Amino acid sequence: MSAADAAAVRPAGAGGHLLEVRDLAVHFTLKRSFADRLARRGGQVARAVDGVSLTLDRGELLALVGESGSGKTTTALAALRLLQPTAGTVLLEGRDVTALGPRELRPLRRRAQLIHQDPYAALDPRLRTRDLIAEALRIHGLAGSREAERATVHEALEKVGLTPVEAFAERYPHQLSGGQRQRVAVAGSLVLGPSLLVADEPVSMLDVSVRAGILQLLDELRRGEGVGILMITHDLATAAHVSDRVAVMYHGNLVELGPARTVIDAPRHPYTQALIYAVPRVHREEERVRTLPGEPPDAAHVPSGCRFHPRCPLCEQRCRVEVPELLPATGDPGVLVACHLRSGAAARSSKREESLS
Amino acid sequence: MSVLEVSGLHVWFDAPDGRSAHAVRGVDLDVEAGERVGVLGESGCGKTTMILAAMGLLPSFASVAGEVRLDGVSVLERGEESARAVRWTRAAMVFQGAMSAMNPVYRVGKQIADPMVVHGQRSAAEARRRAGELLELVGLPASVARRYPHELSGGMRQRAVIAMALACEPRVLFADEPTTALDVVVQAQIGDLLAELAGRLGLALVMVTHDIGMIAETSARAVVMYAGVVVEDGPTIAVLTAPRHPYTRLLLEATPVVNRERPLVSIPGTPPRLDEPISGCAFAPRCPQAFAACTVRPQLRGEGHAAACHALEQGGLP
Numbered sequence: 249m250s251a252a253d254a255a256a257v258r259p260a261g262a263g264g265h266l267l268e269v270r271d272l273a274v275h276f277t278l279k280r281s282f283a284d285r286l287a288r289r290g291g292q293v294a295r296a297v298d299g300v301s302l303t304l305d306r307g308e309l310l311a312l313v314g315e316s317g318s319g320k321t322t323t324a325l326a327a328l329r330l331l332q333p334t335a336g337t338v339l340l341e342g343r344d345v346t347a348l349g350p351r352e353l354r355p356l357r358r359r360a361q362l363i364h365q366d367p368y369a370a371l372d373p374r375l376r377t378r379d380l381i382a383e384a385l386r387i388h389g390l391a392g393s394r395e396a397e398r399a400t401v402h403e404a405l406e407k408v409g410l411t412p413v414e415a416f417a418e419r420y421p422h423q424l425s426g427g428q429r430q431r432v433a434v435a436g437s438l439v440l441g442p443s444l445l446v447a448d449e450p451v452s453m454l455d456v457s458v459r460a461g462i463l464q465l466l467d468e469l470r471r472g473e474g475v476g477i478l479m480i481t482h483d484l485a486t487a488a489h490v491s492d493r494v495a496v497m498y499h500g501n502l503v504e505l506g507p508a509r510t511v512i513d514a515p516r517h518p519y520t521q522a523l524i525y526a527v528p529r530v531h532r533e534e535e536r537v538r539t540l541p542g543e544p545p546d547a548a549h550v551p552s553g554c555r556f557h558p559r560c561p562l563c564e565q566r567c568r569v570e571v572p573e574l575l576p577a578t579g580d581p582g583v584l585v586a587c588h589l590r591s592g593a594a595a596r597s598s599k600r601e602e603s604l605s
Numbered sequence: 606m607s608v609l610e611v612s613g614l615h616v617w618f619d620a621p622d623g624r625s626a627h628a629v630r631g632v633d634l635d636v637e638a639g640e641r642v643g644v645l646g647e648s649g650c651g652k653t654t655m656i657l658a659a660m661g662l663l664p665s666f667a668s669v670a671g672e673v674r675l676d677g678v679s680v681l682e683r684g685e686e687s688a689r690a691v692r693w694t695r696a697a698m699v700f701q702g703a704m705s706a707m708n709p710v711y712r713v714g715k716q717i718a719d720p721m722v723v724h725g726q727r728s729a730a731e732a733r734r735r736a737g738e739l740l741e742l743v744g745l746p747a748s749v750a751r752r753y754p755h756e757l758s759g760g761m762r763q764r765a766v767i768a769m770a771l772a773c774e775p776r777v778l779f780a781d782e783p784t785t786a787l788d789v790v791v792q793a794q795i796g797d798l799l800a801e802l803a804g805r806l807g808l809a810l811v812m813v814t815h816d817i818g819m820i821a822e823t824s825a826r827a828v829v830m831y832a833g834v835v836v837e838d839g840p841t842i843a844v845l846t847a848p849r850h851p852y853t854r855l856l857l858e859a860t861p862v863v864n865r866e867r868p869l870v871s872i873p874g875t876p877p878r879l880d881e882p883i884s885g886c887a888f889a890p891r892c893p894q895a896f897a898a899c900t901v902r903p904q905l906r907g908e909g910h911a912a913a914c915h916a917l918e919q920g921g922l923p
Contacts, residue, residue, distance in 0.1 A: 315788040425875050455647040456815060460859050460869035482789060485861035489869055512863060526793040527863045528818030530845045540790045543758045 264342055266476040267304040267327060267444055272297055272336035274319075274326050278548060294547035296322040298500040299336075301574070306443065307474045309466065311487035311508065313523070314497035315544050320480045323497070324446045327478070328360050329353060341443060358388055361437035365449035367429035371421040378417040381405070381436045388440060404435040408465060427458030434465060445469065447479045451486065463490045484527055488512045496520045499555040500547060502574055506583030516577045516585040519556050554588065562589055607674075608776045608809045609636040609659065609696075614671035616654050616663065616833075626879040628654045630833035630887075631671075633905070638776060641803050641810045643824030643841065645817060645856075649876055651833040652813045656779045659811075660698055661688020676776045693720045696777040697770035699763075699799075701785050706766045707754040713740075713765050714750025720772045732772075739768040743798060760791035767798065771806070778803065780812040784819060796823045817860050821845055829853045832877050832887035839910030849912035852888045886915065 273295070280291035297319040304310050312320045325331040327338050329345045338345050340360055345353065364370040371380055381401045385391040392400075402413045408431040410416040421429055430450060437445060447466060451459040467490055469475045481487050487494050487508060494511045496504040496519065504517040515521045522540040542559045545551065551558050557567040566588050575591035577583040585591045616629040629651040636642050646652045657663050659673045661680050673680040675695040680688055700706045707716055717739055718732035727735060737747035743764040754762055763783065770778060780799060784792035800823040803810035814820060820827050820841060827844040829837040829852065837850040848854040855872045874891040877883050886892070889899040898915040905913045 315790065456817075456856060457647060457859050457872035459861075460871035463869060464871070483861070484789070485863040488863050489861045523789060524863060526790045528793065528796065528816065528822040529863060530817060530821040530857075543760050543791055544788065 265303040265339070266306045266308075266341060267478070268337075268339040269300060269302050269323070269327055270337045270339075272300045272323060272326055272338065273334045274322050274331055275334040276547075292548045295500050295550055296547050297326065297333075298550075300497070300500075300502050301336075302495055302502065302505065304444070304476045304478055306476050307470050308493070309470050309477045309479060309491045311491035311494045312478060312480045312497060313482065313484060313487050313494055315482060315523075317499075317544050317547060318497040319500040319547070320497050321448055324362075324448060324478055324480055328362055328446055329356075330362070354388075358440040359442055360444040360446070361440060361442040363430075363433055363437055363445060363447040363450050366453050367426055367433050368421075368453070370433050371429055373421050375420070376417065377405070377410075377419050377421075377424075377432050380421075380432055381439055384436055385439050390440070400439055401435075404439045407438060407469075408432070408435045409461070410435070425458070426454045427461055430454060430462050431465065434462075434469075438469070442475060445475050445477045447477060449480055449482070452481070452483065459486070466490065484512060484524055496523070499544060499550070501555055501586060502584075503556065503586045504583065505574065505585075506577075506580075510580065510583055514580075516580075516583060516590040517556075517587050518560050518562050518590075522559075554586075564588070606638060607635040608638045608676050609634070609811065610672070610674040611635070611655070611659060612672045614655065614658060614673060615669065616651070616658050617668045618664075619666045619668065620880070624880050625668075627883075628833055628879055629658065630883070632830075632833075632835055634828065634835065634838075636777070636809045636811060638809055639803065639807045640826060641800060641824045642812070642826045642828060643820030644811065644813045644828045644830060645815070645820055646813075646830035647815055647856075647876065649832075649879070650830040652830050653781055655830070656698070656781060656811060656813055660692060660696055660779060661685065662698075693773040693775065694724055694726075695775055696779060697773065697775040699766055699770050699778065699780040699783045701782040704754065704759075704762060707762065707769075709754055711753075712750065713752055713754060713757070717750070717765070717769045717772055720769070724773050726773060736768070736772070739771055740765065742771070743768045743802070759787050760794060763787060763791075763795050764798065767795075767802070771802070775808070777809045777811065780810065782814050782816075783812065785814070785816070792819070793822075799823060817845065817857065818862075829856070832883065833879060834887065834913065835905055836888065836914070837910075837912045838905065839907075839912075843910045849907070849910065849917060850888075850914050851892050851894050851916070853912075886913070 274297040276294045276296055278292045278294055284291055300323050314320045326333045333346055340356060345356060378401050381404055382391060382397050385397060385400060391397045401417060405413040405416055410431050451462050466477055470477050491508045494508045495502055498519050504511055504520045512524060515524050540559055553569045554567040554572050557563045572586045572588050574584045574586040577585045577591055611632055611634040614629055614632045617625040617627050619625045632655055644652045658669055659680060669681055675691045678691055678695060680691050714733060714736045717736035721727045721732040721735060722729055736750050740747050740749050745761060745764050757765060784795050787795060796819055799810060812824060824841050827841040828835055831852050837844055837853045844853060848857060858870045859872055861869060872891055877887050885900040886903050889895040894916045903913040903915050905911045
């Protein structure tokens, strides 16, 4: 993606993007098998994330969508420097976090917080809510006096809607419902005053009736506090409801990136289309198109050309050979798509063919 | 003819401290041969407990009252003995985690063939041949029989588990969140497969799920449960487009839908504790329409599309 294209998708706000990921790659070396040893070659490499570029602004909610193994969580963990990227850069508030050592990273960790999928596993069962929230403050040396700490904890509880705060502060995790636990987890991140929140499937473990409450909370945080939120989800319906933009990943690559409503209502990439058609729904105007055959390949076996080509209904010769770049879509430059048949490049090359013939 | 008849079913789970949770509080459900029923509800509503009871699979600390008949045969009458007589041959079950439903150290084919041999339906050789046919029936190559579960992908494994459930030609197939652990695209494949098999084999399919969309795509009839009781039961289209119970209506409003733009609402409050007695309508404390009559437990009423709500009798709701 060139800088000009990035600007076309979203003009950079004053002071640049909150988060800018450029050509990020995370490769894992798998254990060498016996056959590898016999052949005197190294272990196989799983290319979990391979050349992902995206930006996130203050107050924005970007949904990173994909199936398991698509690299969405790996991308987010590398963006937080909880994983060391193999290549590429990650700029958080303009600073490159990939080059920093553990000591220099510490102050940045406060600014970028992670909310886990499972609120049952994320909270220490032996700690009361107040200690769960204050723990982060103490670790970062921000606790101050007892009274100051108490005030900060109560303010955070108030913000996430756990009132009366005095009662909730004294409870243990087992005394809380799933939704309440997730609110405690959010409060624990908030006390550090983050500018970036990565929410990894924040509602997928929760019952439907409480999901909306957590999504509204995230929405309030970004609108009220200007926190940028990168939300990882496999659920397109959730993404459609709360995000400004949607980034779709397949097999370690971004395949489509654009405004949420546009991507969901008029998906360009054949994979995004299949993903949206596969979502079971109550009101369906048309008969469901035949579902996509097969399952996502594993990251150690990367198909040539476009990684989606073995499952793609539109696959052409070129798709088997050439890797498609993420380019403005034909007809709507506000959407970026990595497909030979659907991006601007397709329009240009077909025009060229016309002029040649 | 009904192949599954559940009447007046109650289930209590006894805790070591002497308390007990009343997980299923009087459920009646009749399912005809070939019918596809989706049981919808949130965690703790008793949907899984109900089908475990119907299969005689409840743990020893559960107590059961009421009656369950599978293909005319009582499941609960003589405990484990009567349950053994219906499992596999009259009813089979597909569980959520396909990996844990299969034994990792045996080949897939053997695991599909075993129940046929154990139930004396076929010789070992015949059962092996039949296992291959069943794998083809669920859309897998017969050669998968020689593979181990870990060699299969999640979707293939769930197909193999379905083949296993079909081994002894059951009349009723229970499926407990059969697609929850799978990716979206694969979910759609498995949902389609279950619906198609039910139609082709004349099976009654009872699918328990929290996924409204999955029910819309696979089931002709939807049953909604809340706090251990059935609150609504009717044709899927009617239940999902013109819900009669306030809980169903709120649940639909709380569910994000990919092709509809509207604000999401959450249902205030939490489901009631099941280890404390519930009087009246269990949903009343969270219900925007609750009124004086709701202190009495409502009965499921209505021909064809039934709901358990006093407001319906008052004509107060559509």
